[in-house]
Amino acid sequence: MEKYEKIRVVGRGAYGTVHLCRRLSDKKYVIIKQIPVEQMTKEERQAALNEVKVLSMLSHPNIIEYYENFLEDKALMIVMEYAEGGTLLDYLHQRNNRLLEEEEILRFFAQMLLSLQHVHSKQILHRDLKTQNILLDKKREVVKIGDFGISKVLSSKSKAYTVVGTPCYISPELCEGKPYNQKSDIWALGCVLYELASLKRAFEAANLPALILKIMRGTFAPISEHYSEELRSLILSMLHLDPAKRPDIKSIMAQPIVINALMNLHTDLGKIPCTKTQRPLSSAMPTTTRSRLSGRGSSASIRDVLNNKPQALSSVFFWGGGIPTAVKLPLPTSDTQVTEVSTGRTQKAAVTKNGRLFVWESPAVGTESMIPGAIENAIPAFIPRYLEGQSAVAIQHVSCGDLFTACLTDRGILMTFGSGASGCLGHGNFNDVIQAKIVEALLGYEVVQVSCGASHVLAVTNENEVFAWGRGDNGRLGLGNQESYTKPMPVPVPDDLHPCSVHCGVDCSMLLTLDNKLLCCGSNRYNKCCLDEIHADGICTKSVEEVHTFNQVTSPPIGNNLIKGVAMGTSHTAVVSVDGQCFTFGANQFGQLGYQTDFNSKQGQMVKALQLYRIVRVACGDTFTVAVSEDGEIFSWGKSARGRLGRSDEDTMTPKKVIFQGEDVFTVVSISCSHGNTLVATKPTHGTGNSLD
The missing domain is CATH 3.30.200.20 (Phosphorylase Kinase; domain 1)
Known part of the structure; x- marks a missing residue:
């Protein structure tokens, strides 16, 4: 090795x-x-x-x-x-019951045919063809057949007898103990083709005898009428009970539907990607729709057809950075379902339900206009782009820092990309990384959550271990010093406390434990970490400038409440208690705490204007705060410059609702603030029958 x-x-x-x-x-x-x-x-x-x-x-x-x-x-x-795209089975599972287009099915199938033809030409039976053994390349375009562990080399065109292979894909002759040859591989390939077209196996049962009975009968549910009659016929012929009546590979390749796929496969090799030309509306519509409209011809008729489009599964809104009210961002596809969003100083990222990570790109986001007479409220063209090199993994969590991003796979593997300044990427150096790269020092752990600050990162594992890296001044890493680290370092935490989530601010960090306790480290300026010793009467007996290890918050009222959520701005913090109350503490020069404070007071308080609402999420920007209620209402307060509050208001310490013009009832899925920006992901509230589009 x-x-x-x-x-x-x-x-x-x-x-x-x-x-x-x-x-x-x-x-x-x-x-x-x-x-x-x-x-x-x-x-x-x-x-x-x-x-x-x-x-x-x-x-x-x-x-x-x-x-x-x-x-x-x-x-x-x-x-x-190594096939970076994972298995075909994983790819089908990530479809979330969305059927493949016939063109994609045939592209995969044509490559399987070519590989199986090569295998059979060497007098080899694969004997275990299944979607788990069919692998994909990085772009999930090239098929690679693998796992030849039980393949049999035939000395002649004889037949094999041993019962091997995955039960769901074994042929009827195998079930009967009869000799078999290449036609059993054709049966298994037919099962794979059926799975591509239906996203489920042709033959499944609760136990082996029942499965064998189903295979022997050769009965299975028909595939969707969405597919051509030629594809249905091909599947039926490959799953014929009599192996003698199953087509061989040459016969399959001779079928017109397969010839076209093979021709496309060869002519597509080495092609140069280009932007597809948008077809006119009339040509993009089905023939039946065009015929219905041709007799009516009015713009209202076309509008009626367009309004029948399916309800969007998600919407993502953005404001700030010069955009004064919430604007809807474009999604990669109409059926994209967003589960989480995160925004940094310049980047905006989202994770989808099927494990894809994408970012919105815009050259103008977050920059001050340098052109005299430029329009402040002009909305830049945000363009969604999927993360490159991510086809082999499913992303479940993302966090954005300043010019860098961390994302987490469903297997607990942490990956980072972007600027390597301050060692924030955790790769042991200061190099920038364009494509997401695995943080190798954490491969032996199952990371469950990650948080990015402006220039440092914290991660927590399934065993409640915390790691920190990046810039270390003010003691923000909780490592007992002010050193910076380019690789993850284990963070000491009291044995009786078990961190379950991590949260990074600009120059401080916080942990939440399984029993809803709050721990803080780093700069405590303005008491934004609530580490000053303050009595219940509000008198401060000890002022703490900064701490280099995590300390539990004990000062009232935060120390008296169970905390389930936390967010940090530049100089203030907001938390949500288990019973749905919002508390804030820290600087208040722009009203970002949501209430009036005495000049000398440093004690955190409940945001009384929200006490009639059950708050479920909070997010903090540089000088403003956003809260989400259980009913999906979004409130913002603090500094309003450059659209921070999502309204054309002056600075306000009173929480006010953010209005989404023309939008129906929705549920907030995720919210993120950074500097002067806010990003919100929503989904339609079930039962309203209203569309967000």
Whole structure:
């Protein structure tokens, strides 16, 4: 293994462990399957060596490439190509029941046909074709068939007898114990094609006998009428109970629907991507719609058709940075469902329900106009763009700092990209990173949440461990010093407290524990971390400038309440208690605390103007605060310059509602503030029957 660097374990199976590794000679990622042959039976060892034999015989762009094998520590190590796009099964699961277009199905299927043709030409049966063993490249456009562990090399055009493979994909002749040949692979490929068209398996049952019975009967639900009759017929022919009546690969390739897919596949190789020309409305409409409109011809008729479009699953609004009222941002597709948003000084990011991360790009966002006479309220063209190189992972959480972003996969793997200033990316250096890169120091942990400040980051694991890195002055990292770190460092926390969420401010940090306690570290200027010792009567007995380790907040009223949410601005903080009350503390020169304060008072208070509402979320910008009630109402207060409050108001310490012009009832899914910007994700409230579009 001296030629390779292990990155992480990506899978475990009956025969061993699968590692993602980096080849040191060219920094290329590879997969190494580690098979402990010492502990195996003779048959199991033979199966492992068989995979090496089969892989070495195959060379095809649609088959996982074999590089080498060697023995180490009593284990057989098989080195092969890494498919960054994950498995076809994962891809289908992430569709969230949205059917694939027939063109995409046939593009995948054509590549499977070509790879299986190559396999059969070598007198090899795969014997375990399934969506779990079909892999995709980084862009999820190229198919790679893998896992030849139980493949059989036929000495002639004879038949095999051993019952192997995944039960849901085994052929009827296998169920009966009859000999089989390449036609069983055709059956399994037919099952995969059915799965591509329906997003579910052709044959499933609660137990093996029931499954065998279903396969023997050959009955399965028809695919959607959305697809062509030719595709339905192809699936039926490949899943014929009689193997003799199933088409072979050459016959399948000769079918017109497949010929077209094969031609498109070859002509698309090496093509240069270009922007699609928008078709006129008349040509984009279905024929039946055009015929209905042709006799009426009025603009109202076209409007009636357009108004019948399905209800949007999500909307995202933005204000600030010179935009005085909430504007709706474009989404990548009409059915995008946003689960979380985050905004930094210049960037805006969102995570979708199916695990995609995208950002909105605009050259004008967050910059002061330098052109005399420029219109202050001009809205820049925000353009959504998916994160590159993310096709192999599902993102579930995102946090934006100043010029950098951290995102978290559903497997607890942390990735960062953007500016490497102050070591904020956690890669052990100050280098900028364009595409999201794994924070390798945390690969041995399952990270559950991450928070980015202006120039530092905190992360918490599923075992309540906290890590910090980036800029360290004021003690904001909680490491007991003011040093800066370019890699994640473990943060000491009292044994009796178990952090479950982390929150970064500009020059301070906060933790929330499982029992709803609040811990703070860093700069306590204006008592924004609530660390001054203040009695119930409001008298401050000890003023704390900064602390370098996390300290529990005990001063009233924060220390007397159970806290479930927290947000930090430049010089103030807002928290939400378990019973839905909003408290603020820190500087109040722009009214960002939501109430009048005495000049000498540093004690936090409840925002009484909101006490009749149950607050569920808070967010803080530089000099303003935003709160969301359980009923979906959004309130803002503080400094109003450059549209910070989402209204054309003057500075106000009184919380006022943010109005979304022309919008119906919705539920707030996520909210984020940074500097002078606010980003809000919503979804339609069920039962209203109203559309957000």
